[in-house]
Amino acid sequence: MGTEMVANSPFIIQADFLLSSSRESILSDSPWNKGILVPSAFNIAFISLVKSTETAPSSCISSIFRFLPIKSSSIIDSLRLSIKEKLVAEHVVPCESQTPQRFSSKPSELGRLKPAFWNVLDKVEKIKVDL
Incomplete structure (x- = not known):
């Protein structure tokens, strides 16, 4: 039998x-329990998974990002924020370019191109202009 706790994870x-003594809930302020909820284990696994799929289709890579804990929860909110803080500093977001080379960037370094600009880039590529 396990103790069920909803963490929005x-x-x-x-x-x-x-x-707790009733075995119905997890002691959220216990140093032991806080030690279990270490974000570095998640981050190492997440980064490894993203990097291992760099040659996979974009649709496969995007599904990995569903594992990021984004919903707030009083139980694991500090864990969620710590994961976010550490991942922001990593090159984990796959980027699309006009070259076959794949690369990843830090989330803070990214922007989105408007579709009209992508059309310009496509036309430039068709006439073989080197950017």
């Missing part, structure tokens, strides 16, 4: 948490 956290 897109993944399951299975660990040996310290429980």
Whole structure:
């Protein structure tokens, strides 16, 4: 039997948490339990997964980002914010370019091109102008 706790996380956290005496809830202020919820393990796994799929189709890579914990939760909010803080500094967002080379950037370094500009880039590529 397990103790169920809703954390609004897109993944399951299975660990040996310290429980209340009734065994119905996890002690959220326990140093042991806080130690289990270490964001570095998630970040290492997430970055490895993104990097291992750099040659995969874009549709596969985008599905990986569903595992990011974005919904707020009083139980794991500090974990969620710590994951976000660490991932913002990493090159984890795949970028599209006019070359076959694939690369990733930091989230803070990205922008989105308007469709009209993509049309210009497509026309430039067709007439073989080197950008």
